[in-house]
Amino acid sequence: MIHAENLSVSYDDVDALADVDLDVDEGEFVTVVGPSGCGKTTLLRTIGGLQEPTTGTVTVDGDPPEVAQSAARLGFVFQDHTLLPWKSAVENVTFLRRMAGKDPDPAGARDLLTTTGLDGFEDARPSELSGGMKQRVAIARAVHLGADVLLMDEPFGELDEITRDEMGVEILRLWRKNRKTVVFVTHSVPEAVFLGDRCLVVAADGDADPAANGSPGRIVAEFDIDLSRPRDESVFGSETFGAQVARVRGALHGDT
Ligand SMILES: Nc1ncnc2c1ncn2[C@@H]1O[C@H](COP(=O)(O)OP(=O)(O)O)[C@@H](O)[C@H]1O
Ligand SMILES: [Mg+2]
Known part of the structure; x- marks a missing residue:
């Protein structure tokens, strides 16, 4: 449904994103997690046709994102609800x-x-x-x-933790009912694990070393989330959940 190849995005003086290859299947719920400034919003905007890639290509159901967007096949939910x-x-x-x-x-x-x-x-x-x-x-x-595809950029970022958990359960219920393809960006590891079929970890080389500031974000790891569905709040206490959160955290901190 979504296909990206060799994607990179540079702004005037910042390389925001590099070497992104990505395939998202129809009906799949993919989460993207990473520290702030690593290019998550840039990735989502590029998939959504709001940002032109510097290199590489993206298609949504075979079409350029601009085409999908003007045909209302892409839906956006941003942190700022607008x-x-x-x-x-x-x-x-x-x-x-x-x-x-x-x-x-x-x-x-x-x-x-x-x-x-x-x-x-x-x-x-x-x-x-x-x-x-x-x-x-x-x-x-x-x-x-x-829309067939929902692109969500930290939609729960400004909510308190309890509301956030409730919203997660809600979004999964809606998704089960409507079966959209979802790309969901967050900086919360538990949220990424709870929601996703698959979780992509994005990080820049400089994240662990402020002196190396300025290197672009890349997909550094990818995890299939091994939790049965439907999922609700009871998942948060489970051992499997804790183990998967630890795995994703490990990837974020550079362990492999
Ligand atoms: N419109 C822009 N012009 C210049 N630099 C930008 C712009 N948008 C984002 N950036 C820079 O690109 C990098 C990635 O930003 P962003 O995609 O917003 O990351 P994230 O969503 O992970 O916090 C950051 O260094 C940010 O300052
Ligand atoms: Mg962002």
Whole structure:
């Protein structure tokens, strides 16, 4: 579904990302974990057609990302939820479909808001919602768009840990129901393990050595996450979970 080859991205004076080869299958949930500044957002933006690669190619279902994006086959959820403050939750959810020239389907939007735990808040404005609730609206909006691929960039980054865990369970429930292909970026190792079928570890050489600052991020390790589905909060206490978190942490700190 997503195919990237020999991808690198350099900004004016920063090499952000290098040597990325990546394949994500249809319906797969792939997580990308790494320290801040290692190029995770750059990778996601490049897959999404928001950033031109410096070398290499990316395709989404065989097409350039720009094509997939303009056909509303890509949905984005960012840390900064970017809801329209003057519109209600439902109107925010239908907005992207409207923009894409699709039937806005407000009834479907209300259903999705119920599924994401916002029963009773459908007509509330963003200012009346908590951070977690706003992020639920943003997720419902991306799912409602009907995109095949969801690209999520630290969507729970600003939430407290408990809400974060709940949102993780929620996102897995939605994913089971809708079977999107997901690329989910996070700097939290437990989150990456809990959510993913597969976890990619991104790091730059300089991460362990500030003096070497400026080297690009690369995919340094990749793990199949060996946890059965469906997963819920009970997973967090399991030994297998702890072992996989330790493995990913090890890769982040340069052990192999
Ligand atoms: N638009 C930009 N212009 C110049 N440098 C950028 C830009 N976006 C990101 N960078 C730099 O590229 C590197 C990777 O950034 P980013 O992809 O945001 O990493 P992450 O999401 O992992 O924190 C960082 O050094 C960052 O400062
Ligand atoms: Mg980022």
